[in-house]
Amino acid sequence: MPAHDVLIIGAGLAGQRAALAAADAGASVAILSKVHPVRSHSVAAAGGINAALNPGDSWESHAYDTVKGSDYLGDQDAIEIMCREAPDEILHLEHIGVTFHRSDTGHLGTRAFGGASAARTYYVADITGQAILHVLYEQLMKHHETVDRYEEWFTTTLLQDDDGHCIGAVARNIRDGRLEVFDAKSVILASGGAGQVFKPTTNALICTGDGIAQAYRIGAPLMDMEMIQYHPTTLAENGFLITEGARGEGAHLYNALGERFMEKYAPNKLELASRDVVSRAEQTEINEGRGFPDGTIALDITRVPRKRTLEALREIVNIGRDFAGVDITREPIHIRPGMHYIMGGVRTDVDGQTPIPGLYAAGEVACVSVHGGNRLGANSLLDTLIFGRRSGEHAAHRARGVAMPKTSSRRLADVAAEIDEIIRRENTGGRRISEIKDELGETMNRYVAVYRDAEGLARAHEIVRRLKAEAPTAAIDDKGTVFNQDVLGAIELGYMLDVAEAIVVAAQERKESRGAQFRTDFPERNDAEWLHHITISRNGDGVPEKGTAPVRFTQWEPQERTY
Amino acid sequence: MAEYTLKLRRYNPESGEAPFWEEFQIELEPHRSVLEGILKVKAEIDGSVGIRCSCRAAICGSCGVRINGRAGLACHTHLGHAADSGVHADGRTITVEPMGNMPILKDLIVDMDAVHWKKIQRVTPWLINKEPVPEREYIVPHENMVDVTQTMACIQCGACVSDCLSMEVDPLFVGPAASARAYRFVGDPRDAEQYERVKDLAEDRHGIYDCTHCFNCIEACPKGVAPMSQIMRLRRVAGADHGIVDRNNGHRHEQAFVTLVKEGGLLHEAELLPRSYGGDSWFGKFHPAAGQELLSSLPVITTALLRGKVTPKGVLAPHKLPKDALAAVQAITEKVERRRPRNELNLYITGYDDSPGAGDGDVHPLAADGDAMTSAPGPNPHRPTSASESESA
Numbered sequence: 001m002p003a004h005d006v007l008i009i010g011a012g013l014a015g016q017r018a019a020l021a022a023a024d025a026g027a028s029v030a031i032l033s034k035v036h037p038v039r040s041h042s043v044a045a046a047g048g049i050n051a052a053l054n055p056g057d058s059w060e061s062h063a064y065d066t067v068k069g070s071d072y073l074g075d076q077d078a079i080e081i082m083c084r085e086a087p088d089e090i091l092h093l094e095h096i097g098v099t100f101h102r103s104d105t106g107h108l109g110t111r112a113f114g115g116a117s118a119a120r121t122y123y124v125a126d127i128t129g130q131a132i133l134h135v136l137y138e139q140l141m142k143h144h145e146t147v148d149r150y151e152e153w154f155t156t157t158l159l160q161d162d163d164g165h166c167i168g169a170v171a172r173n174i175r176d177g178r179l180e181v182f183d184a185k186s187v188i189l190a191s192g193g194a195g196q197v198f199k200p201t202t203n204a205l206i207c208t209g210d211g212i213a214q215a216y217r218i219g220a221p222l223m224d225m226e227m228i229q230y231h232p233t234t235l236a237e238n239g240f241l242i243t244e245g246a247r248g249e250g251a252h253l254y255n256a257l258g259e260r261f262m263e264k265y266a267p268n269k270l271e272l273a274s275r276d277v278v279s280r281a282e283q284t285e286i287n288e289g290r291g292f293p294d295g296t297i298a299l300d301i302t303r304v305p306r307k308r309t310l311e312a313l314r315e316i317v318n319i320g321r322d323f324a325g326v327d328i329t330r331e332p333i334h335i336r337p338g339m340h341y342i343m344g345g346v347r348t349d350v351d352g353q354t355p356i357p358g359l360y361a362a363g364e365v366a367c368v369s370v371h372g373g374n375r376l377g378a379n380s381l382l383d384t385l386i387f388g389r390r391s392g393e394h395a396a397h398r399a400r401g402v403a404m405p406k407t408s409s410r411r412l413a414d415v416a417a418e419i420d421e422i423i424r425r426e427n428t429g430g431r432r433i434s435e436i437k438d439e440l441g442e443t444m445n446r447y448v449a450v451y452r453d454a455e456g457l458a459r460a461h462e463i464v465r466r467l468k469a470e471a472p473t474a475a476i477d478d479k480g481t482v483f484n485q486d487v488l489g490a491i492e493l494g495y496m497l498d499v500a501e502a503i504v505v506a507a508q509e510r511k512e513s514r515g516a517q518f519r520t521d522f523p524e525r526n527d528a529e530w531l532h533h534i535t536i537s538r539n540g541d542g543v544p545e546k547g548t549a550p551v552r553f554t555q556w557e558p559q560e561r562t563y
Numbered sequence: 564m565a566e567y568t569l570k571l572r573r574y575n576p577e578s579g580e581a582p583f584w585e586e587f588q589i590e591l592e593p594h595r596s597v598l599e600g601i602l603k604v605k606a607e608i609d610g611s612v613g614i615r616c617s618c619r620a621a622i623c624g625s626c627g628v629r630i631n632g633r634a635g636l637a638c639h640t641h642l643g644h645a646a647d648s649g650v651h652a653d654g655r656t657i658t659v660e661p662m663g664n665m666p667i668l669k670d671l672i673v674d675m676d677a678v679h680w681k682k683i684q685r686v687t688p689w690l691i692n693k694e695p696v697p698e699r700e701y702i703v704p705h706e707n708m709v710d711v712t713q714t715m716a717c718i719q720c721g722a723c724v725s726d727c728l729s730m731e732v733d734p735l736f737v738g739p740a741a742s743a744r745a746y747r748f749v750g751d752p753r754d755a756e757q758y759e760r761v762k763d764l765a766e767d768r769h770g771i772y773d774c775t776h777c778f779n780c781i782e783a784c785p786k787g788v789a790p791m792s793q794i795m796r797l798r799r800v801a802g803a804d805h806g807i808v809d810r811n812n813g814h815r816h817e818q819a820f821v822t823l824v825k826e827g828g829l830l831h832e833a834e835l836l837p838r839s840y841g842g843d844s845w846f847g848k849f850h851p852a853a854g855q856e857l858l859s860s861l862p863v864i865t866t867a868l869l870r871g872k873v874t875p876k877g878v879l880a881p882h883k884l885p886k887d888a889l890a891a892v893q894a895i896t897e898k899v900e901r902r903r904p905r906n907e908l909n910l911y912i913t914g915y916d917d918s919p920g921a922g923d924g925d926v927h928p929l930a931a932d933g934d935a936m937t938s939a940p941g942p943n944p945h946r947p948t949s950a951s952e953s954e955s956a
Contacts, residue, residue, distance in 0.1 A: 035615075036675070038719050039623045094700045097690030099715050099751065102705035109705065124712060130622065131715050138689040151676075175668060204617040240620045311709060314716075318786075319620060322639060325594070434606030478611035480577050483669045486610035 004030040005399035007184030012040030014363025014388035015190030016136040021392030023146040032150040045129025046243035048121035049381040051086035059083040069115040070372025071515035076554040112248040115274040121378040166359035167405035177481025185402040186395035193364035198339035199441025200239025208492040209499035211365035215346040221535040223367040224344035226506035232278040234338030244377040247271040251301040255290040266563035273563035276374040279337035283450040296334035343371040352391030362391040373515015427475035502536040572660035593643025613670035624718030634725035634783040662725030682741035693755040714747035723780035735769040739780035739790030746793040761801035765809040772813025828884035828892040
């Protein structure tokens with residue numbers, strides 16, 4: 001039975017960074033992931049990573065941009081830490097081998113990004129996430145003696161002792177169906193976001209909110225769950241992402257009348273306003289009939305010199321060609337806002353600690369909250385690395401004063417029985433998992449999108465509750481143990497439904513418009529009543545329990561937000 | 564909407580039965596991907612079909628499979644195109660089976676660890692820093708970073724490994740993906756051990772000289788990494804930059820090709836082996852090493868003679884080119900050898916320009932096609948193969 005000082009669940013950027021940091025601090029470490037680490041969704045992060053590293057730039061400027069981008073819902077102490085530590089993190093990445101593109105002088109090069117007052121986004125073409133993820137994995141291979149990797153293991157349950165401390169997890173080896181208890185002094189959740197709750201989404205099929213739901217189920221509060229980022233530039237048909245780097249390199253947005261409509265909505269920053277602002281502007285244009293017939297807006301990248309596009313935006317050249325049949329160097333590509341990121345997650349402090357002792361969270365699964373109501377582009381990679389590292393270090397230190405816990409095998413038998421029960425489900429004429437999942441995604445994308453109102457949210461909640469009742473009877477075709485993806489899909493569906501309900505309840509609760517949450521029935525920001533976080537806690541099988549948490553301020557007072 | 568028959572290779576290790584083909588009928592638009600087709604099968608017909616997948620957009624590298632016998636990503640292959648190509652080419656039937664050269668775990672899922680990742684680990688896949696590590700970033704040319712980005716673009720999908728012919732013959736061959744990974748460090752000016760890395764891979768009996776230039780990896784790669792080109796670049800760094808004459812006679816073998824073509828305009832096959840083993844000149848065949856190797860190659864030579872591949876007359880009197888043709892060949896050779904810096908065939912750097920035909924005329928033809936979707940041509944199917952042939956030694 002594996003036992004480690006620190007168990008990390010999820011092996012994207014946050015998880016791998018946490019593993020390396022914890023091992024570096026002397027802890028014994030296991031990193032466990034339901035996919036091979038380089039398949040993690042961090043691989044899809046395209047545009048870059050922010051840091052105030054240039055001589056003329058300052059971390060205060062980066063922090064202010066982030067605070068403003070968050071619509072003043074971000075916790076300023078956490079934002080200060082993230083922005084202050086960003087430059088050293090970039091240099092660390094550079095030293096371990098990330099192939100950041102350079103300026104003419106051979107120094108690290110930068111590109112412009114949305115909502116930023118300086119060009120401070122460091123990048124590797126438009127495969128920045130992939131480059132960093134693969135380089136971190138190189139380091140995991142290098143440090144294989146200190147970090148045990150469990151690749152293609154699916155976590156089913158977080159374990160707690162009688163005092164409520166998190167003491168490990170139960171996971172299933174996807175390759176042979178074997179269940180195992182992983183004892184650990186601390187557990188770091190780094191299992192990413194929940195984009196699959198929406199359809200379409202830019203997120204990968206694996207982004208099913210596992211960690212958010214697992215933490216929620218053992219009593220950890222979620223925070224800012226109503227804050228769902230719609231990315232301004234996604235392909236209409238399949239939701240694939242066109243990087244913000246395109247606009248950073250100079251691309252423009254046009255409506256069907258040929259108007260560069262961002263002049264109206266953000267006269268100073270134009271296409272490089274915050275994502276919530278640009279997405280809302282696009283949706284308004286589309287709703288008011290100035291979009292193209294397929295409900296889209298045109299993104300014109302032909303303005304960027306072709307050589308530069310081919311060198312620095314290569315991935316979206318491929319995506320345009322292969323998935324939309326468009327040569328983006330020659331003609332505009334049609335895009336629309338699409339679900340991209342969840343600002344909310346498991347509530348943590350600046351060291352990644354959740355209110356459950358021994359349980360940490362970092363990356364998209366967590367809510368520190370550095371993104372508040374709206375995340376700036378190229379701040380998510382930073383978030384994963386800074387708080388991944390801090391969680392890893394903190395958990396390693398914590399391990400020194402704690403004895404290795406032990407979970408009884410009876411617990412393992414319980415989980416095994418639960419899974420067997422799912423596998424045994426026969427087709428009794430109920431709905432298929434895929435049908436429930438599709439209805440969930442379409443419901444969320446319809447009612448919990450860029451524009452929301454009480455009526456739509458109530459409808460969404462009703463549907464989610466119904467789907468929750470339907471899910472436990474959905475049939476399982478695969479009765480085997482080797483790569484039984486069917487049974488994992490059923491468990492993931494349960495996670496997604498929990499996350500969806502938390503999102504809807506939080507969105508219903510916030511009766512104002514802030515950041516990514518725009519309520520057409522409450523169209524103004526209301527600092528007097530709503531300048532606080534909304535937390536969501538599990539309440540048995542009933543409707544989740546709502547709570548609040550104060551926003552932590554340091555030096556920036558809320559102001560009117562214009563770009 | 565169009566109707567497709569997905570003919571999937573099924574294998575359930577728990578059943579005790581041999582692998583078998585199973586057909587599923589689906590309806591989808593032709594521009595949807597094969598992966599979407601398989602996911603539809605899973606969603607609506609049989610949830611037990613096994614395939615790894617995640618991003619759906621050719622970024623995560625999970626869904627490497629063989630479609631109509633050729634490796635690629637399922638998410639990166641349009642149904643319509645797949646149905647129009649391959650053995651059936653009936654506009655309807657698409658065969659999908661697991662990748663080659665790797666053990667099958669279940670249905671379309673192979674054991675990447677057993678082959679692919681083992682080989683990646685073989686090439687010391689992490690940066691060995693040049694000392695001293697600077698306080699800030701290493702100051703290195705932009706071009707170098709853009710250069711290694713081509714190999715950083717590898718998503719570890721295993722398609723090249725699947726279709727590598729050399730690996731089929733020699734399972735110990737380090738292979739295309741790991742070689743490309745090696746170039747990612749060899750081409751990185753921050754790495755301290757360029758010489759050690761290329762020396763290691765040149766001297767290894769299953770190293771870079773084990774590649775037979777079949778182009779399958781370039782065809783299979785969905786990301787334009789062009790692993791075979793990276794192998795050629797490793798050879799150039801080893802042979803030309805570091806003067807490594809390997810014990811596999813790989814470098815001399817390549818040199819012999821070049822010299823023979825330069826001198827005679829055509830390949831003189833009978834001279835090739837002696838020169839490769841003994842030394843790159845007419846006297847090479849008298850070197851003791853050449854004699855020894857020729858002796859051990861005797862069965863091959865005998866077969867070649869018996870089958871008429873080599874004739875005694877051809878050995879003694881090679882084919883000759885007309886004078887003007889020879890001069891033309893030699894002019895090409897000179898032009899290429901004069902070129903500084905040498906053309907590295909990097910898709911991110913060479914050849915792209917806003918106006919086609921601009922520059923010095925040395926634009927490599929590969930540039931025109933870029934890293935087109937070879938496993939699955941989209942609306943603008945390109946095939947870099949013809950262009951890449953100049954890579955051949």
